[in-house]
Amino acid sequence: MSLAEIAKVTPIAPAVRNRILILDVERLPGLSQQSWWDRGDLKNRYIHHETVTREPRTTILCAKWYDQPDVMRFAEWDKGGRKVFLKRIHALMAEADIIVGHNLDQADVPWLKGDFYLPRIGHPHRPDLPPLPPFKTVDTLKVLRRELRSGAPFKSLDAFCKIVGIPAKTDKYDRDAMERAVAGSDEDRLRLTDYCEGDVVATQWLYDWERPHIKNHPALFVDGEDKxxxxxxxxxxxxxxxxxxxxxxxxxxxxxxxxxxxxxxxxxxxxxxxxxxxx
Ligand SMILES: [Zn+2]
Known part of the structure; x- marks a missing residue:
């Protein structure tokens, strides 16, 4: 992509002091056992919790402070395991005034809250974390739905970024990669974490692109300025x-x-x- 094709964005003024955290997660899918007589039986089958051998759970989180250049990478397989993984993410989110993500309100935040407060079937860790202090969220997908609706027919992070000219990932999602990563494959761990990191960077671009359209953006506080x-x-x-x-x-x-x-x-x-x- 040539430079001319890169979307124009308006960054937040450097004097703003809100702590803005951009994040994205990757998860391991759940597994359940089903009884069946015919392949068609499973068409409208409900997942009963008794049949579940593994619940979906968050295994990777990448996050970035809006005003810092580095993306922080966390994974369940880091030293200290799931306990330390969740504790670190919880501590990070507790510091944030505003959390930004694509489909954050329907996905990342409720998933993470489940991870913080509930044991996950299929993993022995029993979390014991306090409630988070309040924070505001900016869901970049919700902004597209609210402000552009059918005017933006392609709202996935990848598609939308490509269309407006925001540098985004090109890697394809591989359903089995997380299974291999959890089982110990260093190559898949690295690749999935890189993929997650790429989404965080793209989400910040999209956030910068969208912000002029976000009429209900949470208040920004600036040192020494008339609010x-x-x-x-x-x-x-x-x-x-x-x-x-x-x-x-x-x-x-x-x-x-x-x-x-x-x-x-x-x-x-x-x-x-x-x-x-x-x-
Ligand atoms: Zn402005």
């Missing part, structure tokens, strides 16, 4: 514009970010404190 005039998407300065935001009962003055062009309004509600919200 109300800071862009909620990138932490840069905003300037008042002539156009007004038209709501149902009132209209509001609008501001526009000088960096990412995102719009915001200052609402003055006599019953509440002033607040800025994306529009």
């Amino acid at each position: 109300l005039t800071v862009c909620n998407r990138c932490g840069s300065e905003t300037k008042p514009i002539a156009k007004r935001y038209v709501a149902n009962v009132m209209t509001y003055s609008m501001r526009k970010c000088v960096n990412c062009s995102g719009h915001s309004r200052i609402s003055i509600d006599p019953e509440r404190l002033s607040m800025v919200r994306g529009v």
Whole structure:
């Protein structure tokens, strides 16, 4: 891909102090035993927990602080095993103000919470971790669904990144690779972790690409700046514009970010404190 084809993105202002964690996981699939008379029997079969010999579980996590260059790599087979693996991820997530990922709200976060608090059938480790402190999430897939809907027909991380010109992985997913990795194959461990790391890097690009469109992005705090005039998407300065935001009962003055062009309004509600919200 030539440089000209690489998508334009707007990074977050360096003065922003939120701890933003981008993450992605890889998992081992579950296994269950089924009784059957005919191959067609399994078509609408439900998985009963009594038949399960192994539950799906997270085995690799790669994560990156938004403002740090390095991707951190964690795996169940690292020294200390699953106990240390989960403890490290838990500690990392406990530090984050905002966690970013593709399909994070439906997948990574609930899967990880299950890993933190529940034993997994098929693995002897019994976790004993405290609840996480609150954090906000930005699910880059949800943003595509909400803002672009059928206007972006291909929403997988890989497809979307290719279409807009974000450097992304080219490796194909191999269903059996994780089985071999858990069984001890160094080659598969390395390849799957590299694949996961690649997704984290692509997710940060996508996050940078999407942010001007994320009107409800969690607030960004900037050292020594007036909060109300800071862009909620990138932490840069905003300037008042002539156009007004038209709501149902009132209209509001609008501001526009000088960096990412995102719009915001200052609402003055006599019953509440002033607040800025994306529009
Ligand atoms: Zn901005």
